[in-house]
Amino acid sequence: MPKMIQLLTAILLLVLSFVANAQDLTASVDRNELAINETFTLTLRYSGSQSGGQPDFNLLEQDFEVLSRQQSNQYRVFNGRAESFVEWTVVLAPLKEGKLFVPSLHLHGQVSDAIPITVSKAGESPSGNSRQAFLEVELDKDKLFVQEQLLVKVRLYTTVGLHDIATDPLQIPGAHVEKVDEQRYERRIQGVGHAVYELTYAVFPESSGELQIPALNYVAVTGRRDPFSLFNRNAQRIRLRSEAKTVKVEPKPDSYSGSHWLPAASLGLVQSWSKDPEEFKVGEPITRIITLRAEGLRAAQLPPLPTLNIEGLKVYPDQAQKEDQAGANGITGTRIETTAIVATKPGQYQLPPITITWWDTKNGQQRATQLPAFRFNVSGAPILDSSTPGTSTPVTPERPSATEVKPGFWQKLAIAAIASHFLWVIYFFYSKRNKNMEAPTRVIRKTKNHGDEEKLIKLINTGSPQEIQVALRQWVDRRWPDTGTTSLESAANRLNIGELSDAIQILNDATYKTPAKPLNRQQLQLLAGRLLHLRDEDRPASNTLPGLFNG
Structure with missing residues (x-):
């Protein structure tokens, strides 16, 4: 037994001395060449006797964006050789193009080597079929006039589940920008199905010259989100970057003669x-x-x-x-x-x-x-204005003088009695009338609304689209007076009634489109019938947007 203890002690001392002599800090990357809209992984490994602490990763933020960082402690024996180390896995995205360097990092007196990285421009399409996600920017025109609308569509393509998608809103100096649409659909590219998340922006340049559409950055997490897991080791945080665009903005044409540029x-x-x-x-x-x-x-x-x-x-x-x-x-x-x-x-x-x-x-x-x-x-008689110049002022005839006669006591008493009796009759008449006013008022209001419904149905059968719009607006104002707007479109958005929105679209197509679309009276009759029988408790709640590509 003493010999066995001595042998184990010798082996342990040999292992410890070997580990102490193997102290080192090494750095490696999964690739050295990439595009500006791609990411790469830096692996930093420290093997030494000292524990605790970590390198200063802030040095990476000069040329790269740190998307994620994970740390693991490992101990293993390989071919009879014991090895322990701490490893950091860092996902980085370049902030600019050109020749860059992953800087040297320091820990416990050890220094890692700097690693060169070559960053090129963003590609228009995925490199081969290996990319899981990429961005595409499309402009509806390559040149336009000042204050004219430019549509910018940004599409995020992915073949894997994405969640926790974050992006900065599109901001362009010297232009008014509004997000106008958001869609989700599927598209096949080279036989591979892609989920597409599309954002549409309306851009109105305020001056002529070149309009710069800046690159957009998207950050998302890949893989299935497991609510019962605290680590989600299979998930990976990625960053996507679109390509910047330039469009020419021309001034108002010299031949334009309108008083307002539209x-x-x-x-x-x-x-x-x-x-x-x-x-x-x-x-x-x-x-x-x-x-x-x-x-x-x-x-x-x-x-x-x-x-x-x-x-x-x-x-x-x-x-x-x-x-x-x-x-x-x-x-x-x-x-x-x-x-x-x-x-x-x-x-x-x-x-x-x-x-x-x-x-x-x-x-x-x-x-x-x-x-x-x-x-x-x-038609009718003219309204006379009493202040019109040239009219003569009538002369008030003089009244004959008369001697004032004061009433006596009994005369005053009789007048007071008659006045009090007259006031009592008036009070009794009005109190009885007010008690019977509530029910007839309801009937009159209901009859009035019923008249609006009959007018709307009659105009749908025989009236013009403009007349139907006016009648529909009047009916909506009486039916829902709390909308507080004169626009049918705004009322439909606030009420969230699909039948009302469909009816407005039919009327707008028949009124504003060039050439005008024929009025579908049969469809309008069907929608109006549903609207007239709609109860407030049947109105749907406001819509909410679903999550983004949850795997």
Whole structure:
């Protein structure tokens, strides 16, 4: 037994002395050449007698972004040789192109070697079929005019599950940028299925010259996310970087003669009235609603319409309503101007035409959209103005003088009794009337709403798209008065009613599209029937976006 103990002690001392002499700090990478939108792995291993501590990894942040870092302690025996070491695995992404170096790192007096790294430009397509994820940027045009809409689509392709996706929003100096659409779908590339996450931005350059679309960085985690695991060792954090783009922005054409620069894909003017203008009478207000809608322009870019100044008509303009509707084709701006008109004398009136000059970005030419002149008759007696100059002031005749007669005591008593009796009769009459007011009021309100429904159904069968829009807006305002808006699109978004949105789309296609789409009255009747029978408790809740590519 003593000999066995001596032998084990000798072996242990030999192992310890060998490990002490094997102290070292080494560094290696999985590849030395990569693109700016790719990552690589740095492995740093320390084998020595001292424990604790770690290298200063902040030195890496000068040229690289540290995406993840893991540490492991290992002890193994290989061919009768004992070995213990600490290993760090660091995933790095380059911050710039060119010749870079992974710097030397220090730990317990040991120094690792610097490693050269060559970083090239981002590739347009994946290198072979080995890449699990990559980015693609697409512009809908390579040149445009100042203030014209540019659509920038950023697509993230992946063949593996991605989660915890993070990206900075697109920001371009000298341009207005809005995210207008977000889609998820699948696409096959060289026979391999890819999940695609697509973001669409609408960009409006504010000055001419070259517009720089900067590179975008995406950071995500690959692999299946296991909620019951604290480590998820199979998951890997990756960083993707898109390629920067440049587009030429030209100034407004010298041949353009419009008073306002309006580069749009389409532009339309629509007029509607609160009631039939054929029934216009003196002193009765009637509301004129003009909608200016432009595809590819924001509402803030749309100009105000000319004001009315016609003798015999008093106008009371309301504050203009401005709304932007975002979609896959960018932004459609809408400006709604509402004006109350009151005629002060009868006769025939003509509202002048309204002409909007704009630049057609699809055909590259100047165009004009006109709302034609509108004539109507006003009936009734003129309103006399007592302050009109030239009128004579009537002379008040002199009253004959009379001697004031004061009532006696019994006369005062009789007057007081009659007055109190009269007040009691009035109080009794009104108290009885107020008790019976509540039920009839409900009936009247219900009858009024019923009349709006009948008017809407009648116009769907025989009316024009503009008349149906006005009737639908009036019905929505009475049915849901808390929406607080004059725009059907805004009301549909707030109410989150699919039937209402579908009906609005059908009316917009028949009103604003060029050429106009035929009005589908049968579909409108079906949607209106569902709307009229919809209860508040049946309205769906607001939609929420699902998670991103959870594996």
